[in-house]
Amino acid sequence: MEFKYCIGGSAPHMKKFIVDAAAAVVAGVPVQSNADASDGDGVINVTTTAAVGVVGLTVDAADASTNAQVAAGAGDQSDGNNASFASVIINPDAVYSAKLNNGGTEDTALAVISAAQAASSAGTTITGGTDEFTVWAYSGANVGHERRFTGAALVAVAFPKAIAALDEFVETSTVVAEMTQWPTLSTAFTQIDATAAVAASNDNFIVVEHLLRDKADDGLNNSFALIMAASHAFNQNGTLNS
Amino acid sequence: MSSAPNSPTLILPKRLSPSSGWDEKPQAPARPAKRPKVAEHPGRDFGEVAGSYIDGLVARAKTIWLCWSCRHKFDHASAHYFYEKNLRVTGRCDGCREHRPDSHLFIHESLLCDSGGKIRHGLVWTPRNG
16 A cells, blocks of 8 residues: 545655564555553554554554564664664545455456446446446446446446447445445555455445556556545544554 | 631632532543554664664665755665655654654655556555656
8 A cells, every 4th residue: 555645635744653563564554553452562554354543554664573672783673772663654634545456465456347248228237246346447438437336237327328248347345435335455454355245344444536447557457446544543533442 | 717738718708609519629631541552763862873873764774754954965866765756744854853844755766666656556655746
């Protein structure tokens, strides 16, 4: 993931946070406060399905902190401090760009829904779609438009132009501004699993907008969801870990 | 009228009487039930030369932000850093430790996407155009 913009138009606010001793953090991953009740005062990675008390998005990598003191210059410590640190953009209204991914493994290309799309003069029927997913035109006359399925194969609002046979469409489980349909992150937390089933139980991110590209722009490898944390530690409405 | 030392003395007109419980100790201010367990790294130690601290950040490919007065002291190109000219950030300067708005951001090249983000997308930073 990477920082895209702040909804309020403000500049990114940067801080360096100590990383928890439990695990390293990689660059481009949302981090949250540590819920460990016994110890830890550093940030940790979010999980694939939960991000509660998000602190921000990392813009560099860091090893896990060591509990014992270390020699100056050792490990990830720049000054002999045994606490590793990661640079984090902490704005609560920051929007992160996350690549849409075909499954949990990073950088797996999305797939066209069906290679045998039937013609639909009404622009409403997509062969092989998934209920409640977002669908967009990958080729054909409707390129540049996205819709949402309201039942398998049927979109709630018709595409603006007739669908020709063999037009190509791609779908993702993410939906803009949907408060009960949360995304599932990829294994390394840097992208979004666009194939994950609708999971109302996830508590992590809200989709602000989509960047859904077409065939001419390699949309299977180059489409993104722009998301923001639903529970941010520095937002007064955020839910904080214990 | 006598009163205990340091206790407040309230003088009221005869027609008024204090309500019950007026002299009870005030409640302690509410504390948040839950707090995030994170700590900010202090950055450069006092006494440490700023250049040495920056060198440590460079050796570990850390993201660096510098205020307008420290920015010119950092040769980002020779350190293999990208200077994001089209975006300013807010934060405590890695050089002088002063909290400054309008700071300059430097990202290590290993964390950089290509312009437009089409080839090395999904990394950490795509250069802002114009």
